[in-house]
Amino acid sequence: MTPLPPTRPSVAVASLYQTxxxxxxxxxxxxxxxxxxxxxxxxxxLTVLDFxxxxxxxxxxxxxxxARLLHDALSVPDAAAPHYFLLDGIEEEHMDPVARALDxxxxxxxxxxxxxxPVLLGRAxxxxxxxxxxxxxxxxxxxxxxxxxxxxxxxxxxxxxxxxDERRLVRDAGEAFESxxxxxxxxxxxxxx
Amino acid sequence: MSRVVExxxxxxxxxxxxxxxxxxxxxDDEPARVLLNARHVRWISPYGLIGLLAVGxxxxxxxxHPPAIEAPENRDVRSYAEFMGFWQAAAGIFDVPPADPRVxxxxxxxxxxxxxxxxxxxxxxxxxVRERAAAILEKKLHYPKPSVIQxxxxxxxxCQNIIEHSDADGWVCAQTYDYKxxxxxxxxxxxxxxxxxxxxxxxxxxxxxxxxxxxxxxxALEAALLHGESRFRDPGRGxxxxxxxxxxxxxxxxxxxxxxxxxxxxVPEWDDLPPLQRxxxxxPGAQILIVxxxxxxxxxx
Numbered sequence: 001m002t003p004l005p006p007t008r009p010s011v012a013v014a015s016l017y018q019t020x021x022x023x024x025x026x027x028x029x030x031x032x033x034x035x036x037x038x039x040x041x042x043x044x045x046l047t048v049l050d051f052x053x054x055x056x057x058x059x060x061x062x063x064x065x066x067a068r069l070l071h072d073a074l075s076v077p078d079a080a081a082p083h084y085f086l087l088d089g090i091e092e093e094h095m096d097p098v099a100r101a102l103d104x105x106x107x108x109x110x111x112x113x114x115x116x117x118p119v120l121l122g123r124a125x126x127x128x129x130x131x132x133x134x135x136x137x138x139x140x141x142x143x144x145x146x147x148x149x150x151x152x153x154x155x156x157x158x159x160x161x162x163x164x165d166e167r168r169l170v171r172d173a174g175e176a177f178e179s180x181x182x183x184x185x186x187x188x189x190x191x192x193x
Numbered sequence: 194m195s196r197v198v199e200x201x202x203x204x205x206x207x208x209x210x211x212x213x214x215x216x217x218x219x220x221d222d223e224p225a226r227v228l229l230n231a232r233h234v235r236w237i238s239p240y241g242l243i244g245l246l247a248v249g250x251x252x253x254x255x256x257x258h259p260p261a262i263e264a265p266e267n268r269d270v271r272s273y274a275e276f277m278g279f280w281q282a283a284a285g286i287f288d289v290p291p292a293d294p295r296v297x298x299x300x301x302x303x304x305x306x307x308x309x310x311x312x313x314x315x316x317x318x319x320x321x322v323r324e325r326a327a328a329i330l331e332k333k334l335h336y337p338k339p340s341v342i343q344x345x346x347x348x349x350x351x352c353q354n355i356i357e358h359s360d361a362d363g364w365v366c367a368q369t370y371d372y373k374x375x376x377x378x379x380x381x382x383x384x385x386x387x388x389x390x391x392x393x394x395x396x397x398x399x400x401x402x403x404x405x406x407x408x409x410x411x412x413a414l415e416a417a418l419l420h421g422e423s424r425f426r427d428p429g430r431g432x433x434x435x436x437x438x439x440x441x442x443x444x445x446x447x448x449x450x451x452x453x454x455x456x457x458x459x460v461p462e463w464d465d466l467p468p469l470q471r472x473x474x475x476x477p478g479a480q481i482l483i484v485x486x487x488x489x490x491x492x493x494x
Contacts, residue, residue: 020316020319020345022345022346022349022353023315023353024312024353025312026312055342056345056346057346058345058346058349058353058433059346059350059432059433059436060350063429063430063432064429092339093339093342101432104429105428105429
């Protein structure tokens with residue numbers, strides 16, 4: 001009997017409710033709202049933090065909204081129902097506070113700029129970044145295929161992808177791995193009339 | 194016994210230190226009444242303005258009632274103090290009649306004296322300065338467009354420092370100046386102060402033991418500004434000041450943080466402030482000065 005492929009995560013978009021994401025107090029309130037939203041959805045999930053209305057985010061708020069959210073989700077790992085996060089519509093000016101907040105906790109998060117460019121924010125080894133970038137570009141690939149594109153070793157590539165999945169930066173979809181943007185893209189296409 | 198404390202003619206961050214020496218002497222006599230004589234002030238900066246409020250608060254707490262203050266005679270200083278909202282902020286701190294509510298009109302102040310008591314005040318400040326900051330930073334100081342957001346972030350972090358670490362209220366104030374004598378260019382000065390527990394008090398429980406006998410207001414400032422230490426064990430804390438330091442260096446600006454009897458500063462080439470001072474007159478809380486110089490025309494950084 002062949003194992004069933006992992007259940008596809010449900011996608012939900014979290015508005016950040018504020019134009020000015022400043023102060024730790026505000027960040028904490030926003031994070032708790034997002035955490036409730038995640039808890040209410042059974043099974044694997046992808047939560048998209050929508051930055052399109054955010055004008056300013058400071059370092060304290062970035063730590064509460066982004067870094068602590070991911071930190072807390074990773075600290076109670078649930079292999080059957082993993083929770084993935086993705087930042088969407090992020091501007092160049094928001095990246096420094098978010099990236100540094102993630103870096104301080106040794107974390108990273110996938111993001112898509114307002115120009116729809118994928119970017120990995122936070123801390124990751126150069127090789128992990130290369131693998132992540134390559135998967136973000138092709139969307140979905142087997143480790144051997146990705147290793148071929150990168151001119152590397154398939155076993156090493158599989159190990160990097162598995163590690164990226166543990167960090168909730170890509171998704172292990174059974175035979176292949178997929179970028180979080182693929183899950184989002186499928187959901188966006190599905191939502192079109 | 195009554196004591197008169199003279200306010201220096203030039204009431205900026207240097208004048209503030211002179212005033213604290215005077216204040217120290219005055220307190221030696223355990224006066225029952227204090228008059229702060231600001232009649233001869235000829236120039237006052239945002240740091241000087243809220244410095245007077247901080248000194249007034251400390252005197253009030255020490256003698257048990259608000260001290261008196263003699264207003265500056267100089268017309269320019271007088272009108273500047275008025276439109277920056279000094280007298281409204283001074284009510285309750287000094288023995289002065291309540292001032293009329295401020296009427297916000299068109300002027301070039303980036304941020305009038307504003308009390309910081311909660312996160313709501315930080316939100317209000319960041320939202321209020323956005324348009325003015327854009328006008329001043331881009332048009333007057335020739336900063337690139339993203340600097341408005343970076344300035345908002347810096348303003349938010351520096352104000353939060355009051356709420357998160359001082360356990361007391363504080364004030365913020367910002368204004369542009371033609372800083373001819375020192376720099377030959379315009380600058381934006383941002384001052385933030387509180388008279389709370391200070392860095393030494395805030396960090397003591399978490400860090401004092403590790404530093405042993407060398408623990409002092411100066412080492413507390415070094416720990417916070419240079420090493421990103423915070424009073425919390427959480428690794429996500431302590432980023433704010435680090436971010437401010439990086440941004441100020443990027444803008445070739447100056448950052449000075451005074452707390453207790455010490456001051457630490459990130460000093461650009463155009464100024465001669467000592468990077469670390471110990472044995473200053475003791476004063477509660479934290480006093481922060483940020484100076485951002487205009488970019489030289491065509492000098493992209």
